[in-house]
Amino acid sequence: MLDYRAEFDAEVALEGGGELRARGFRLDIPHADVTEVEVTALLVAALAPQRVERAEVRGIRILAEPHPAAGRTPVERVRYVELSHVIEAGLVTFPGLPGPEITPHLTREASRGVYAPGTEFSIERISMVGNTGTYVDSPFHRYPDGTDLAGLPLERLAGLPAVVVRAVGGERGVTAEMLAHVTVAGRAVLLHTGGDRHWATPAYATGAPFLTADGARLLVDRGAALVGIDAVNIDDMSPATCGERPAHSLLLAAGIPIVENLTNLRQLPPCGARFTAVPPRIAEFGTFPVRAFATVPVEDPQT
Structure with a gap:
């Protein structure tokens, strides 16, 4: 298992004045296929609480390193x-646009004649505008x-x-x-x-x-x-x-x-x-x- 880092050059303009320039700057990244946008966002986050007005990265190089042995790296805990x-039948989201219509396509009762004994499914159909x-x-x-x-x-x-x-x-x-x-x-x-x-x-x-x-x-x-x-x-x-x-x-x-x-x-x-x-x-x-x-x-x- 591998961990990944991005190595790159960067120019950063700070709000209120001041600039930062870096060569060979390294950041941990979540995967090997990060984009320039992702690396820029990670750089901005890493500079907090400094407020960034503009950030540019270039020459991105991806480095792969072996993942540390189990128990040596703390697992980040998050709350969701x-x-x-919640979308429900008839919900009005935007004035003048219709609410969604939710109807059965295959009921559990009807599915019993399709599948083996004791096996049943429900398939629903929804009709709605995208702005729901x-x-x-x-x-x-x-x-x-x-x-x-x-x-x-x-x-x-x-x-x-x-x-x-x-x-x-x-x-x-x-x-x-x-x-x-x-x-x-x-x-x-x-x-x-x-x-x-x-x-x-x-x-x-x-x-x-x-x-x-x-x-x-x-x-x-x-x-x-x-x-x-x-x-x-x-x-x-x-x-x-x-x-x-x-x-x-x-x-x-x-x-x-x-x-x-x-x-x-x-x-x-x-x-x-x-x-x-x-x-x-x-x-x-x-x-x-x-x-x-x-x-x-x-x-x-x-x-």
Whole structure:
């Protein structure tokens, strides 16, 4: 069994001024096939609590080393935090869109005539729009030539270092000013607005929190990997906007997936968690529900 490290050169610009340059820098990596995006995200996480404005890596070389003998390396303990809403028949996620229809395709009773005695199965059928429950938007949702669900790279969806932006009880819009001092490069930026407290009620879509255009532009410019929100839409849906969707347009044009209708973000620390929200690989499809969750390190009481 092998452990892997990445060796690379790096240039890092820190928020508030200052630069770091490294040659032959080494980091532990989870597998041998890491991408440049993954290595950059790991570098940014390793530099915490320093806030990184821009990070570039090059000349990546993968090193394999024998795994230490059993009992010599402590196992990381984590707790899992569920960040998805439950999908049920008839659930209304977005005003004007139909709720899912869940019906039996093969009942357990009917299956008894198909399988051996004592063996039975149930197969269900679901009909729903992609914008149901907690779901991810791919660039194809907004742009006809954008990446669809099948093309979304896993490094944009799984095991991302997360930063949680608290925006509860203030203005509806999450602005660039509110994000200015947050390290976002290579991270899942999760906007905790408290909007999920109204889930599955008429109030959920009324005066909902959102990400402003200048906030979205900052996240694009600083290299966020993914952006999520615990509200009905990442854009302002008020009639005064006349249907404009600047956050969707800017983020998806930059290839940044969006996860809407998150919940339980209050249970996450501001940083240190890892975020995952992976949809099925469906071609020519723009949005689909995800099982979003985070892992949070737990201190070993024996250490």
